[in-house]
Amino acid sequence: DIVMTQTPLSLSVTPGQPASISCKSSQSLLHSDGKTYLYWYLQKPGQPPQLLIYEVSNRFSGVPDRFSGSGSGTDFTLKISRVEAEDVGVYYCMQSIQLPLTFGPGTKVDIK
Amino acid sequence: EVQLVESGGGLVQPGRSLRLSCAASGFTFDDYAMHWVRQAPGKGLEWVSGISWNSGSIGYADSVKGRFTISRDNAKNSLYLQMNSLRAEDTALYYCAKDHEGIAAAGTLFDYWGQGTLVTVSS
Numbered sequence: 502d503i504v505m506t507q508t509p510l511s512l513s514v515t516p517g518q519p520a521s522i523s524c525k526s527s528q529s530l531l532h533s534d535g536k537t538y539l540y541w542y543l544q545k546p547g548q549p550p551q552l553l554i555y556e557v558s559n560r561f562s563g564v565p566d567r568f569s570g571s572g573s574g575t576d577f578t579l580k581i582s583r584v585e586a587e588d589v590g591v592y593y594c595m596q597s598i599q600l601p602l603t604f605g606p607g608t609k610v611d612i613k
Numbered sequence: 614e615v616q617l618v619e620s621g622g623g624l625v626q627p628g629r630s631l632r633l634s635c636a637a638s639g640f641t642f643d644d645y646a647m648h649w650v651r652q653a654p655g656k657g658l659e660w661v662s663g664i665s666w667n668s669g670s671i672g673y674a675d676s677v678k679g680r681f682t683i684s685r686d687n688a689k690n691s692l693y694l695q696m697n698s699l700r701a702e703d704t705a706l707y708y709c710a711k712d713h714e715g716i717a718a719a720g721t722l723f724d725y726w727g728q729g730t731l732v733t734v735s736s
Contacts (some may be wrong), residue, residue: 502675512707514662530639531733532719532720534691534719536720538719538720538721540722542723544658544659548661548730549708549726549727549729550658550723550726551726552722552723552724555722556720561724591657593649593657593658594659595722596723597719597720598719599675599719600663600672600718601660601674601675602648602660602721603660603670604658604659604660607657607658608659
C-alpha cells in the first residue's frame with residue numbers, strides 16, 4: 502500500500518497570513534498516462550470532506566484561488582495564500598494511483 | 614443538486630452484521646463509480662470499498678476484505694455495504710462518496726460526499 506505522510510500535523514495561522522502543508526507519498530504518484538494522482542480535501546468541523554485540488558494543482562469547481570497545489574513524484578504542497586476564518590478544519594492529501602486508495606493523516610488548521 | 618443520503622448505521626454487537634445504504638439523487642447514478650469511506654471517532658479517513666458503474670470492478674481495503682460486501686442497484690439509485698463479522702475497530706462514521714468517473718481505478722476522486730451514518734460496534 503502507498504503510505505501518505507503530512508507535515509505539520511497541526512498549524513495555527515493568523516488571518517491574512519499564508520499557510521503551507523506538505524504531503525509525501527511512499528511511491529511516485531506519476532501514472533503511465535502522464536497524470537499525477539494526488540488530491541487535497543478539506544474537512545470542515547462537523548462536515549464531510551470536500552475536494553479542493555485534483556491531480557496536484559487543479560482547483561475543483563468553486564474553490565477560491567487562494568488555494569494552490571504543487572509538486573511532483575512523491576512530494577507535494579498545498580498553499581493557502583491568505584488564510585481566512587472559513588479555512589479552518591483538517592486537510593487531507595490522498596492518492597489514487599493504485600488501490601487501496603490512501604489518505605494522509607491530516608493537518609489540522611486553526612486560526613490564532 | 615447531487616445528494617447522497619446514508620442510512621442503516623447503529624449500535625451492533627461484535628460479530629454481528631449490519632447493512633448500510635446510500636440513496637443517490639441529482640445525477641445519473643449508473644454513470645459513476647461509488648465508494649464507501651469511513652472515519653473512526655476523532656481519526657482520519659480510510660477508504661473502505663469502491664464499485665464501478667456496472668458492478669464489474671470492485672475493490673476493498675485489506676481491513677474489511679472477506680467481511681464486507683459492496684453492491685449497487687442502479688434501478689434504485691442506491692449503494693449498499695453489507696458488513697459481517699463486525700469488530701470494535703469497525704466503529705466509525707461511514708460516508709458514501711461519488712466518483713467522478715465510471716470505473717474505480719487510477720485517477721479516482723470523490724467529488725461529492727454524503728453526511729455519513731454512524732456505526733458503533735460494542736457489547
